[in-house]
Amino acid sequence: MANETKGIPQPTMERLPMYLNYFKQRKNEGCSQISSADVALDLRMTAIQVRKDLACVCEGRPRTGRSTDEIIDALEMLLGCREIKQVVIVGAGRLGQALMDYEGFGRSGFHVAAAFDNDPARCNVTINGRYVYPMREIGSTIRSLNAEYGIITVPDTQAQYVCDILVAAGIKAILNFAPIHLIVPEGIVVKDMDMGASMLYLSNTLAVRAQSKR
Amino acid sequence: MANETKGIPQPTMERLPMYLNYFKQRKNEGCSQISSADVALDLRMTAIQVRKDLACVCEGRPRTGRSTDEIIDALEMLLGCREIKQVVIVGAGRLGQALMDYEGFGRSGFHVAAAFDNDPARCNVTINGRYVYPMREIGSTIRSLNAEYGIITVPDTQAQYVCDILVAAGIKAILNFAPIHLIVPEGIVVKDMDMGASMLYLSNTLAVRAQSKR
């Protein structure tokens, strides 16, 4: 898989996609060279942290900084954006449908190959360019696609059930939109997308800032 | 706003919603008392960390652990789930529509009060229970609702433009679904929901684990 992912601190690793987005933007604006100090200014970080983070990714040149082309290239390689990874979505409701042709997945190398739903009314049709299969075909479809990534967009009550099916079918990593803690075997990776929690992050950050003003 | 949010370490703060989800689940299963050790086992954390995190929230009783009712109560108070906070969504496309009646917002005290779009075909109608206003009414509507939270679900190219409008209208915190770095004035909080980045987290975690196995 991806190159020397290891050895890079986890917090740095999680900041890299943000840098990648940022450099792509700057490149679009016609910027071809950029210094850590400038990045830091725009991203509201310290120059030292940016420098240290980016040192993990590729070399820069004293005096001129980094080439946007080079750093974008290096980031995409390091993050594995160039490798195409097959994804299935379980739950073809509104959220699932919205994710079926979400551009951001493609840009990171993820291809939504199929969707599944247990509502016959939503099955055996193509929605937003993805074919929706009935749940009973999930195992065989995942295996024939060689999909390793699953996205869960079913109601909370069904999330664990769906999760078990995905794992049994060979899925290795799951993006979970149900605000439920999933139990998975050792070796399976889960990332929770709890949007309620994200909103709470906002309100609590506001609250903390208000307090520290006093 | 929320109680003594301050003084709680940021990493702990960000784990609290996960605990809340977990305790609600356990309560539904009929569990009324729970020890840090059990929580740790289920959440794949260490008992010490759970104990320390939860000590910030409410008191437990030696020998019996914590009451699920009490801790749920304390967490909801601390996180401010009980206060109703008005939210607007900009971009009534598929993703925006899916979020309009997303249950998880309500459970955390966020009420989606209105949506906006610049496509006349999507305006002046009710979608998933929310009225969609034309963009030109955004300022007045936000002010009359007293909304402080905004969700951006417009195409990347329009995200910064929309962000500026939201800030001008008095929005204090933004959940941003565009994979773009938004520039905001001091004091405004932004949380990026970059789903491509989340998928990359999954693939890179898998890669790191595979490497460390060797």
Add this chain to the structure above:
DNA sequence: TAGATTGTTAATCGATTAACAATC
């Protein structure tokens, strides 16, 4: 009482920040 579980104080670990020499 004995034992499980807590809260708290101290030790460890790792990330961030600072300092500075290297280099285009």
Add this chain to the structure above:
DNA sequence: TAGATTGTTAATCGATTAACAATC
């Protein structure tokens, strides 16, 4: 060359982990 920016080594800071006394 001089100066800006880099990479690296050392210092600081804060979170996690460990140890243990307190308590139901």
